[in-house]
Amino acid sequence: MQERVKSPKFDIIGTRPIRPDGADKVTGRAKFGADHKIAGQLVGKVLRSPHPHARIKSINIAKALALAGVKAVVTREDFKEQSPEFIPAGEMLVNYRDVLRNVLAREKVLYEGHAVAAVAATSETIARQALKLIEVAYEVLPHVINEVEAMKPGAPIVEDGMITAGVTPPPTTPSNVAKRVEFTLGDVAKGFKDADVIIEREFNTKPVHQGYIEPHACVASVSEDGTAELWTTTQGHWIARAHCAKLLGWDITKLRVTSSEIGGGFGGKTVVYMEPLALALSQKSHRPVKMVMSREEVFRASGPTSGANIWVKIGAKKDGRIVAGEAILKYQAGCFQGSPVQPGCMCAFAPYDLENVKVVGYDVLSNRPKVAAYRAPGGPISEYAVESVVDELAATLKIDPIELRLKNAAKEGTKAAYGPKFGPVGLVECLEAAKNSPHWKAPLGKNQGRGMASGFWFNIGGETTVSLQLNEDGTLTLMVGTPDIGGLRASLAMMAAEELKVPYAKVRPIIADTSSLGYNFLTGGSRATFSSGMATVEAARSIIKQASGRAAKLWEIPEDAVSFENGEFRPAGDNAGKHKPMTLADIAKVAGKTGGSIVGYAAISAQGAAPSFGVHIADTEVDPETGKLTVTRYTAIQDAGKAIHPSYVEGQFQGGAAQGIGWALSEEYIYGADGKLQNAGFLDYRIPVASDLPMLDTIIIEVPNPRHPYGVRGIGETPIIPPMAAIAAAACKATGVRMFELPMSPPKVLKAMKDAKAGKKA
Amino acid sequence: MQYESPDTLEAAAKLLASATDARILAGGTDLLVQMRAEVLSPSLVIDIKKVTETRTIKEENGGFRIGAAVTGAELKEHPKLRSVWPGLVEAANLIGSTQVQGRCTMGGNLCNGSPAADSVPALIAAGAVATVVGPNGRRDIKVEDVMLAPRKLALTKGEIIASFFLPARGAHASDAYLRFIPRTEMDIAVVGCAVSLALDASGTCTAARMSLGAVAARPLLVADAAKALIGSKIDDAALTKLEAAARAACTPIDDKRGTKEFRIDVAGVLAKRTALIALERARKK
């Protein structure tokens, strides 16, 4: 499979053509979630809990149903109970008891904004009025928001009777800790005994939202015969289909799901919120139902990622060799189990080649919305803490932070604490590139500081199906099932064109619906270009094989006597020169007469996904009188394996860095003592705006993944991991104080600087 | 919901007095947002943009009269206003983005009743007087007296702000406005500070007004700021007094946008920085 990697001479791979979906996106013609309309559609709206924690005593919908224009109301009564076991749904293990309860509360509401009922009406105004007419009797319960508070004995219990898993013997009393996980390698106690320096620190991070610009939106239409169509903005329509069919008790084949264009997902669109409600409302009302979340609903009721409390201890020799690393991670899960604490544990020390590691994680419930995946789920939090301690270690040992990392860097053959041995990986190459970059050597201005950090993410492959049709004029249509979030269609068309030696523009990719292709796992885990690319290459090779067969038939020679070179099918061996070579277009023209349409189909479970390491450099400047930090220069360096379309690789680096800068400096979920979210909008949930950011420079490193035909690694998630620690390290240089809490907002920074000054005087 | 767009403020005032939940619509950049969020659901919306006097800027008695519904973009484009009141124009131009600038007005900024409104401290520092039209006729009111508390105004039933009058300026006089926001734009002031001052030929301060936003229940006119600056050459000693006066005037709250301590600290910092900009501008005149 690696033949191309070894002789990387490509015609199309590595160039930067315009994306096939570009024109429609810049002219507004592309249809996003809320753009789909069906004649006769109703407006669906959700009634949400005003309480962070309460028992639902009763729900009375009579008055709402009596309102003219209201066509259906659904409540918990409309959905059957689901089993609490984790059962397979495609490649995931899903607890449908919790999924059901997140879609619509049952016994209790578990966070402010938790869905309680949904209505479908002929207008938005009527739907809103109907929500006000639904009478819900609540018994308000004490709530808990902070994860450390939630772990204390006596804290209000979010899920009645929850017993911590992963502890032997199992605890006898319920708590908010759903699970304890542990990863160990070697013996940390022994490692710390050998250390010359030990640094031990505690960190706190706040939940941050994926912040996709497009809110969740869907249209559902259930036919009288029980078949249904769903149009939705999602990262995985096969997943949406599985979840909806399960919650509604339908056969999967009855539900056809089409994914719209997607205005950002970042992991947050891998779950269902309104889709099952829209289908249930459509079934009840016998009309199509459209539902669109407001921005406020997106913040209150769709998943942010965890806030967390992290403790890290690292021991090293004087020469900088790290001898032991230990961490305890307490991650917020929201109101149902399933925080990304496990991947957080697994990648905490992954950039390092260590002998002694111990990481313990706790999955902690509280009265917050259930967390959803967010770009490298779990990784940014634990790696922020570890990288920050490594930076402090470098400062303590007076070793350059890049040199310290080079000394300890994971490389091919390193056994990671979470189990596997790494294949070829590019961390050392990234560190060297950072060291040699103009940025690392540039002089700094007044009140400025520079920091760097590295990051690691696993990346995945998984179930993928594509279909590549050779059209009668020699053009090709590529059907893919992984929604295109970051330039996927362009990258896949490039791989198909490269294989088939046809111009890029001759391949037109589309995202097909769930009834048109075999199963596709979602766009996530940085898998789409890797997996769908692998399937596309396989489908293209199948076309070459089939086309060779057609040429052989026409020439009446054996199939293996046809070669494919430079875009031409040629008679080879003894037959060389005996027949006029044919192009793919020549064969397409006669396909009907030589055996019918030529279609390459690949249904694979993509294996061999390879991790991607990155290194970021950040400069910050502090206003010493206000504590405001500004990022003044930034460089993201990362191993892409092979950048199929470099612009979209750079775009991912920049996007992750921008989100990380927000996480570091300004983004956070803010709760009042009443357990309610205070900043459910873009005004007070501060995502950086364009003028907050410097140009985000990028350097693409290419250490090919030997398990992919073009050497591709996933690259979408790693870029959000290093920013927080890189900026914290830079901020420390600029301000003279080390911060242990995110976001590093001006009030916190100013106070830390004032305290440090007062401390010095005292 | 009923929508009306009368030609005179007298007619608008009558309409406004006629319904308890009627609202004036200027640029709508607060009102429409609040209506969408269901914070407000007025039964009657009265658009005042058809009334000429709310939409014009004219020179009057050596000063300027600015219609309450003049947009931020129009303030910036006025040939003279920007050189005489750079701080005020700057403050109004900080509101929102280019798109918002095409709609937002100082009347709306003031009457929305937010202690953090950007143009209000600048109007107060400028000594602006609002002309109000109500069912019982017209009256003048100092801008610092208009807002009482968040969302609470000193306007009585049916009253509408018609225009703001900015007094005549002598030589060596200017103003400035600075705000602190965690981002660079599209944000709401954590602290806002406006300073307007005048110098004599020797550079001694003869008049000064400072106003702070977002540090109390309403934008403040800081009386002690004048004491700190007038009679001085705005040297370090005067600036230290000004900083102290700013901090002493603050009665902020801890909230999602900043702590008490932070707001008080930053008010002092901005007071000095704003005064220095106004000084620099006044010297150049």
Ligand SMILES: Cc1cc2nc3c(=O)[nH]c(=O)nc-3n(C[C@H](O)[C@H](O)[C@H](O)COP(=O)(O)OP(=O)(O)OC[C@H]3O[C@@H](n4cnc5c(N)ncnc54)[C@H](O)[C@@H]3O)c2cc1C
């Ligand atoms: C994206 C965005 C960004 C923003 N950024 C800022 C910012 O940086 N700084 C800032 O200060 N504000 C900001 N705002 C708020 C808003 O734009 C300003 O307050 C603006 O000045 C309001 O003016 P308007 O004409 O649009 O008011 P409107 O929405 O028309 O009116 C606001 C209120 O005042 C009343 N009203 C309006 N005119 C009169 C009048 N003449 N007499 C009596 N009552 C009246 C209305 O009834 C309403 O209650 C922002 C808003 C948005 C949407």
